[in-house]
Amino acid sequence: MTRTRKPGLSRRSTLALMGAGAATFAAPWVARADANTIKIGMQSILSGPIALLGTSSRNSLMIEQDRINATGGFLGRPIEFVFRDSKGQPQEAARLARELVNTTGCELLVDAEASSGSFAVQEVVRDLGIACVHTNSETSALTADPKIRAPTAFRVARQGVHDAVAGSIYLAEFANTKKLNKWATCSPDYAYGRDTTAQYLQFFKQFKPDVEVVTDAWPKLGQPDFTEVITKLTQAKPQALFTLLYAGDLSAFVNQGNVYALFSQMTVATPNVDYPVLAAIKNLPPGIQSATRYLETFPDTPANKEWGEAYFKRWNERPTNWSWQNSLAMQFYEQAIKKANSLDGKALAAALTGMKVNTPFGADGTITMREDHTTIGYAIGWGQTTPKEPFIIDVKAADWGKIIEFETEWKKQQKYI
Amino acid sequence: MREMAVAAIALIVVLAIPLLHRSPAFEDFIIRLSAMALFATSLNLLVGNTGMVSFGHGMFYGLGAYAFALTMQMTDLSLPVAAALAALITTFAALCVGAICVRLSTDYFAFITLAVQMLFYSVIISWQSLTGGDQGLRGGIPRREIFGFELASQLHMYQFCAIVAVLGLLALRHISTSPFGQTLRMIRDNENRASFLGVVLWRARLWAFTIAGAFAGLGGVLAALFVSGAYPELADWPNSGQAIFAVMLGGINSFLGPVLGAMILLALNDVVTRFTEYQGLVLGIVILAFALGLRRGVLDFLKLAWLGYSR
Amino acid sequence: MDLSALGACLTSPACVVTQATSGLIVGMLLFLVAAGLTLIFGVLKVVNFAHGTFYMLGGYVAYSTLAATDSYTLAVLSGALAMALFGVLFERVLISRVYGSNVLMQLLICYAVVLIFDDLVKIVWGPEFHAMGMPTAFQVPPLFIAGGVVPPFYAVLIAIAALIAVVLSLGLSITRFGKTVRAAAINPQMVSALGVNTTLLFAIVFAIGGGLAGLAGALAAPVRSLSPGMGFSILIESFIVTVIGGMGSIAGALVSALLIGMVRGFGTIGFPRFTDGLIYIMMIAIQILRPQGLFGRRA
Numbered sequence A: 001m002t003r004t005r006k007p008g009l010s011r012r013s014t015l016a017l018m019g020a021g022a023a024t025f026a027a028p029w030v031a032r033a034d035a036n037t038i039k040i041g042m043q044s045i046l047s048g049p050i051a052l053l054g055t056s057s058r059n060s061l062m063i064e065q066d067r068i069n070a071t072g073g074f075l076g077r078p079i080e081f082v083f084r085d086s087k088g089q090p091q092e093a094a095r096l097a098r099e100l101v102n103t104t105g106c107e108l109l110v111d112a113e114a115s116s117g118s119f120a121v122q123e124v125v126r127d128l129g130i131a132c133v134h135t136n137s138e139t140s141a142l143t144a145d146p147k148i149r150a151p152t153a154f155r156v157a158r159q160g161v162h163d164a165v166a167g168s169i170y171l172a173e174f175a176n177t178k179k180l181n182k183w184a185t186c187s188p189d190y191a192y193g194r195d196t197t198a199q200y201l202q203f204f205k206q207f208k209p210d211v212e213v214v215t216d217a218w219p220k221l222g223q224p225d226f227t228e229v230i231t232k233l234t235q236a237k238p239q240a241l242f243t244l245l246y247a248g249d250l251s252a253f254v255n256q257g258n259v260y261a262l263f264s265q266m267t268v269a270t271p272n273v274d275y276p277v278l279a280a281i282k283n284l285p286p287g288i289q290s291a292t293r294y295l296e297t298f299p300d301t302p303a304n305k306e307w308g309e310a311y312f313k314r315w316n317e318r319p320t321n322w323s324w325q326n327s328l329a330m331q332f333y334e335q336a337i338k339k340a341n342s343l344d345g346k347a348l349a350a351a352l353t354g355m356k357v358n359t360p361f362g363a364d365g366t367i368t369m370r371e372d373h374t375t376i377g378y379a380i381g382w383g384q385t386t387p388k389e390p391f392i393i394d395v396k397a398a399d400w401g402k403i404i405e406f407e408t409e410w411k412k413q414q415k416y417i
Numbered sequence B: 001m002r003e004m005a006v007a008a009i010a011l012i013v014v015l016a017i018p019l020l021h022r023s024p025a026f027e028d029f030i031i032r033l034s035a036m037a038l039f040a041t042s043l044n045l046l047v048g049n050t051g052m053v054s055f056g057h058g059m060f061y062g063l064g065a066y067a068f069a070l071t072m073q074m075t076d077l078s079l080p081v082a083a084a085l086a087a088l089i090t091t092f093a094a095l096c097v098g099a100i101c102v103r104l105s106t107d108y109f110a111f112i113t114l115a116v117q118m119l120f121y122s123v124i125i126s127w128q129s130l131t132g133g134d135q136g137l138r139g140g141i142p143r144r145e146i147f148g149f150e151l152a153s154q155l156h157m158y159q160f161c162a163i164v165a166v167l168g169l170l171a172l173r174h175i176s177t178s179p180f181g182q183t184l185r186m187i188r189d190n191e192n193r194a195s196f197l198g199v200v201l202w203r204a205r206l207w208a209f210t211i212a213g214a215f216a217g218l219g220g221v222l223a224a225l226f227v228s229g230a231y232p233e234l235a236d237w238p239n240s241g242q243a244i245f246a247v248m249l250g251g252i253n254s255f256l257g258p259v260l261g262a263m264i265l266l267a268l269n270d271v272v273t274r275f276t277e278y279q280g281l282v283l284g285i286v287i288l289a290f291a292l293g294l295r296r297g298v299l300d301f302l303k304l305a306w307l308g309y310s311r
Numbered sequence C: 001m002d003l004s005a006l007g008a009c010l011t012s013p014a015c016v017v018t019q020a021t022s023g024l025i026v027g028m029l030l031f032l033v034a035a036g037l038t039l040i041f042g043v044l045k046v047v048n049f050a051h052g053t054f055y056m057l058g059g060y061v062a063y064s065t066l067a068a069t070d071s072y073t074l075a076v077l078s079g080a081l082a083m084a085l086f087g088v089l090f091e092r093v094l095i096s097r098v099y100g101s102n103v104l105m106q107l108l109i110c111y112a113v114v115l116i117f118d119d120l121v122k123i124v125w126g127p128e129f130h131a132m133g134m135p136t137a138f139q140v141p142p143l144f145i146a147g148g149v150v151p152p153f154y155a156v157l158i159a160i161a162a163l164i165a166v167v168l169s170l171g172l173s174i175t176r177f178g179k180t181v182r183a184a185a186i187n188p189q190m191v192s193a194l195g196v197n198t199t200l201l202f203a204i205v206f207a208i209g210g211g212l213a214g215l216a217g218a219l220a221a222p223v224r225s226l227s228p229g230m231g232f233s234i235l236i237e238s239f240i241v242t243v244i245g246g247m248g249s250i251a252g253a254l255v256s257a258l259l260i261g262m263v264r265g266f267g268t269i270g271f272p273r274f275t276d277g278l279i280y281i282m283m284i285a286i287q288i289l290r291p292q293g294l295f296g297r298r299a
Helices: A011-029 A051-070 A090-102 A115-128 A160-178 A191-207 A227-236 A247-259 A275-280 A302-315 A321-340 A345-352 A400-413 B002-020 B024-050 B058-074 B079-101 B106-126 B154-177 B179-189 B191-196 B201-227 B237-250 B257-275 B279-294 B298-307 C003-010 C013-044 C051-069 C072-093 C103-125 C152-173 C176-186 C188-193 C198-223 C231-245 C250-270 C275-289
Strands: A038-044 A079-085 A108-111 A132-134 A153-155 A182-186 A212-217 A240-243 A267-270 A289-291 A356-358 A366-369 A381-385 A392-397 C143-145 C148-150
Touching (some): A038 A051, A038 A090, A038 A115, A051 A275, A051 A321, A079 A090, A090 A115, A090 B024, A090 B201, A115 A153, A115 A191, A160 A191, A160 A267, A160 A289, A160 A381, A160 A400, A182 A191, A182 A227, A191 A400, A212 A227, A227 A247, A227 C250, A247 A275, A247 C198, A302 A321, A321 A345, B002 B024, B002 B154, B024 B154, B024 B179, B024 B201, B024 B257, B058 B079, B058 B106, B058 B201, B058 B237, B106 C275, B179 B191, B179 B201, B191 B201, B237 B257, B237 B279, B237 B298, B237 C103, B257 B279, B257 B298, B279 B298, B279 C103, C003 C250, C013 C148, C013 C176, C013 C198, C013 C231, C013 C250, C051 C072, C051 C103, C051 C231, C072 C198, C148 C152, C152 C198, C152 C250, C176 C198, C188 C198, C250 C275
Parallel strands (some): A038 A079, A108 A132, A132 A153, A182 A212, A182 A240, A240 A267, A267 A289
Antiparallel strands (some): A381 A392
């Protein structure tokens, strides 16, 4: 019987293939040497429904990179950001943090993850002892809880509890003026949504004891259809609605709410509307009470306006809350590195604690990094939306004295202090 | 015996590498591979060996991770005890879930395991007070000492995970080549014949499901060690998908296929994230190349190619 | 859990009608989205795990067409047709190679397509979400029908979904084409031996299934957000609908979708944080009691 040529590879080529495969796999693990540049690792959510968080952070950091390199970099060495996308997955965030430090040789970290990722990164930072600034995580526990706080990790993002106090004071006043006693809440059903809503309500009730929460709705994050939630809300007939929905979810909610004429039946308050979201949501109803995530006109200073315009000029879109936070992180790093004259985690930690920087984003032109590794003094304001520039008007600045007073009380309640 | 020799050699090689060249990235890779190898190989006990396609295997991986992390955070039990406890809890859960699911035929089995996993995931997310909800368990796992391994050190963690993985795989191999394993394959090939021969189908399937769940839980323990915590993503549907892909890519008919598949997926992930943010595009093309080009897992393909010239 | 609120709602006629109506709306939208998936499985025995991608692309195509032509009708048609075409390509190039294969092979290929197109969408339209906005024709206040609030936009969508349900089930059972398709599903060789071009047949079925998904995406686009990766939650939803209803049964998909809609409509009042869980429990219960689904046929 003649032997037909069998399909498939010969033994030799099979071996060759396996060898090539092994080499390809091994290649990334052989560390690459690089001399002078300081690599700074930045990881965030660069895809998915909340991609705006990561992309606007990255935009800001690119501007900072150019600015800092133009003035000689850090310690005379140019800086270079290495960006990674964790897609919002905590175990990927942990892996990326380790990879950025261990393989790519990053000497500093800018963690632009959202809350869930930031806790994962925190553990890696605790293990590795590298300097890290969290720029987007708003969950207070990251720094307030002494069990979770890490020696070399700091946060420059706004804090949930600060916003809750400031927002509640404003909304209580607003509700008292307009006689809005019946409220409803609609927030995404995950830790941020639940905890922050609870925080707001806790303080709200303190400032306006006669508020009545007639109903609450908890759609899932990323839920495509809000119909049954909207009808539940309209039936309960609240006078006002507090919602923590954001980005794509908020847009869908607005569109679906418009179909039910929701916004003509109740006033809406939300702390979460960023510029690009305001621009992207079609048919946005006016008169939504909102916090100023980033606003060029608040603080109303030339420095702030200049920063906002520069960002717009470079990226052709307005900065978000995440943009200014990342910019602030680099300002802190810049000053701390100069002071400590080193990139070492412990040295930077010592320098950063208690540090005050001059910055356009401070309520009074400065922001301070507190002993518990989180910032205070940044501009928080509330106003109402309008369908065109600057999108939020009648902005009232928050009272930091009150914020800190109630924050301390809250920390005692949570047994953090 | 031969398996023990192979395992010993593999272990010696893996443990020797850091002595020659320290590469934190490689060590991280092996740590993650250990977890995933156990996960994927345990799944193949169901898929490749018994013909039971489970879409929900991730729930045991996640359960192992959470049980372990919670035990470490809430009690002072030592690491091996906590790990054993986690594996035990997962085994028990697999037994319960299996009891409900194994009587269903293939397609429906896949769907119901998926439904149970989704329910489990939704419970993790809702039970915020215990599990931390969608943020996972925060605060880290206290890095303790075990048998002289200081797990705070990456090298020791690497060694520990490699040893656990090799031992676990050895155990799975033993089960797979045992008469019980052969019974499973008989069920996969022709369940009627198997039942005519006196095999109680549902009991064998339940055993397989339980054992698979137990080893997936062990993989979860290693995963929890790596991230120093536990996250709901470990128990989510897409993670079950990862195990399925590892099995398919590596070879459903080879014992080490899933390990190879896991290696490929993890390496691709690591390498591609470094060069482009469009990992999905690259991964998708690679998967299509495997699925359409090779039409079988790599190890299966290599075995056939090798054997093609052995006559 | 808020059982008192649920009780209060069930005893109030206005609440019952309103939530039932919104349940109806939610359900019909679910059916619209899931119809394509169950059709393809029913006929080709292929689980189209890329179903969500068809939906997503249908939405994006509609979005771009609307931006270019300002016509909602054109936008919807373009979304549906583009996805019908894509369905044919997908079937011919990829799916046809794995007919009869292990379901995991099918899953693998579909998953690869999902990954590729999620990134392609990111490249073409950008990673951030887009909102199509309600066409001006529908920017009118809601109607009040029988005490329930029915927005005109949804009324149109419900009508379309109902039409599709009728056309599909009648089409499959009464028309010659439908009968051929069902026969080919049971015994392709025999049907082919009888002179029917089964290749063309299967391609057409995939075109219809894909086109339906694209149509759903385009129709829902005005009220939903478009972002890469949105297909995933749609796939899960559709999957649950078809598993509970019975893979391959149009009637089953309709009943199951309405059932889920009602569970959500009233679940959001009684179990606001565990509504999902309720649906999974329902799915498990059906799988145990009647694994082939409500209207499925035992394999």
